Amino acid sequence: MSAFDTLMAFERETQALSRVAGRLSWDQETVMPRGAGAQRAEESGAMEAVLHARRTDPRVAEWLAAAQAPDEAGAAQMRLIRRSHDRSVKVPADLATALARLTSRSQGIWAAARAADDFAAFAPTLAEVVRLKREEAAALAGQGDLYDAMIDDYEPGATAAGLAAIFDEMRPRLVALRDRALGADGVDPVRGDFDMEKQLRLSRDLAALFGYDFERGRIDLAVHPFSSGSGEDVRITTRVAEDDPFNCLYSTIHEVGHACYEQGIDAAYSLTPVGQGVSMGVHESQSRIYENQLGRSRAFCHYLYGRMRETFGDIGVDNEDEFYRVVNRMHNGYIRTEADEVQYNLHIMLRFDMERALIAGDLSVADLEAAWNERFKADFGHAVDRPANGVLQDVHWSVGLFGYFPTYSLGNVYAGCLYAALRRDLPELDAQLARGDLSAATGWLRDKVQRQGGLYTPQETISRACGAAPSAGPLLDYLEQKFGVLYS
């Protein structure tokens, strides 16, 4: 066997083991017995140790040095393997273990602090997470910027400066749009009693409509919706609020976007580094375009309004136009995950600036709550009422996810670019959406984005799909047009 083939055979086995570890997490969030937590921690730890040993195996460096990539895909495989290997060997084993131990413990401390609305109960642990994540970033960054090294884990090639430039362009236009919309007449949310089984049945129908392949996946319930796996086994979870059917329906469509990305990757890349979504930003572009640009469009609302009345009878919404306003309702809220398409990005920018300052050492954890509350008031026009609705609302920092938040808005920016290109290519799109036919739109995304997996860099992936480098313009134009009409 050539060095390249040996490398790929080893990597394939590593990927297979990594899929097993991923399924262990799925199991934990969906079906694991309540009392199995302690044993499960040992099982997950043992899997992590196996994977770490393989990722840092010195033979990988030798094979990489000796191998010749046979083609473009082979070169991409080697690039991704080198990236993973380099990252793994740079972080000292002791630090990796300490971080894993701390973040598994700190999630529980965060959850308790959030339940008690007590930031001070979480602050010392968060300070320790920040300290260790800075150490890890220093090991990864060499002479470079710590926060850039963190971003690179989730969005290879992106930098804080580049993201800041995009966000600076977005912020004034979003704030203006938000002020205009919240000054107009409000929309009441749908409230009522929506049968759980009916919600789940309709969600499954919508998942199939958006192209989710149930032969290679399944939908279960979990506290927080997520998508998990790749290739032949890509599972999603959803949740049900009996008083708000849109929670379940749009959570499902969002996760279907993630899952269709993984299911759509060329099967030739199965169990290889190229055989997975290329970055968090591109992943989020898929979930967002499924959920928002397609799922919350005026045209699709025609179809969905009919399906909901079929399913639930009178839902207390008089006509399609009102329905369209309801699913795009903008209001003064606190919570990122409940925000509309406009304010969502303001939530992200707040977190981006906070975490950048934390990592740079310009903001201490002790001052974080006050800084958050001040910035929130400035950006959203109303004050945070309690920590659970403010600085304690997200799990991310407790598990060490710094540099992750900006990929959500980057995903929106990518989705804006893709949607503009998709509309150009599919002149019949609105008519298709209005009859619940998503096949052309999801087919376009599969061909232009999903099929490639990790063959190109994230930026290249979007550029090749759209015919131009990604920028915030298309998203902002789309939002101003959509919400301008909605709140005129």
Next chain:
Amino acid sequence: MSAFDTLMAFERETQALSRVAGRLSWDQETVMPRGAGAQRAEESGAMEAVLHARRTDPRVAEWLAAAQAPDEAGAAQMRLIRRSHDRSVKVPADLATALARLTSRSQGIWAAARAADDFAAFAPTLAEVVRLKREEAAALAGQGDLYDAMIDDYEPGATAAGLAAIFDEMRPRLVALRDRALGADGVDPVRGDFDMEKQLRLSRDLAALFGYDFERGRIDLAVHPFSSGSGEDVRITTRVAEDDPFNCLYSTIHEVGHACYEQGIDAAYSLTPVGQGVSMGVHESQSRIYENQLGRSRAFCHYLYGRMRETFGDIGVDNEDEFYRVVNRMHNGYIRTEADEVQYNLHIMLRFDMERALIAGDLSVADLEAAWNERFKADFGHAVDRPANGVLQDVHWSVGLFGYFPTYSLGNVYAGCLYAALRRDLPELDAQLARGDLSAATGWLRDKVQRQGGLYTPQETISRACGAAPSAGPLLDYLEQKFGVLYS
């Protein structure tokens, strides 16, 4: 760290990984998407490779040589680790791989042959399985007997000669009992339409009644009921036939017996070799005593008859005595898994003799079907009507399980000994069973058998529980007494 502590830390991680591999099999049988089979085979293969590398790791032999067991449990741990290590290093890697590949393929060939009622379609594959299993046994046995080496995988310390002596004692008394019973008036099976949800609800109630801890387990549906896992995460599966509620109920109680054994082991042995059921025979003794000696007893039938009428209304059985006869119905059947407590053992003895002859080379695969049919006629008094009801009915041989069948009857023998001892110790047992109170009986089994896990050998485990070496006498006495009354 001492050599012993190092050995145990390594072993603990191996055990954790082995639990992960076991859960992967559970996932495959219960929730895996249909289209994920190919990828799953690679995932399972990768886990198997990791486990094989750990089991054959030369450091294990070094640690074993250097370690001092600190106590009785430590000595048992070392004995079991040595056993596993020796077995793993004796089988050449090429042979292990060839066997894994063949048996994963041959199961499908067997299933197709059974569906087509065509033994010839399976025979060449079975011959190849026999050939490779003989090779493996030769590597394990050294100068010893091949079939004994196979038995040792499932029932350490048992031998074909020892089992044959037990079975020779059992056979005439079982045949006589069978002839007497089948000569008496027959009992009609229950038939009707039994709602699936109600069956599952009642099964869950019975599982809890028999001591299954749902905090550390769960019940799902699968084609073939099984129990899986150990320690904090022991899951069972069941199945439902809408026209026969006893299929689901007694399958569940049977698997609960297996699961309670694993759940009942002292938590101090968690994720160690001692922290698992000690042998297939002892495991089966637990599932059988839960299902038969307790679950099909006259006293428990008083309780269960009431519960079934509560759940399903009129079930077409007029009174408790008739109900007792129905759940212990003996009739001329073909299928091992559907057999009553008496004929079940005749099924096992047939397979024991067939596979012993196959492995010894006294019977060729080409002659197996004829030999099976002839022996069946002699033992059961009626002729096999088609291969699916005869030589093709069990999956075991297709996946290389030779030496496994006799542990089922050994489990019955053990259950007979345990039940006699349990009745001596619990004079109020019948009154307890009649009111659905299983706590004293299952508590006795937990204290006397389950808690110990693999601390003693299988034989010692039973001897210590009963105060005497195991023998077939108690089982035969119990069966003659029970079925003598039922078919008087």
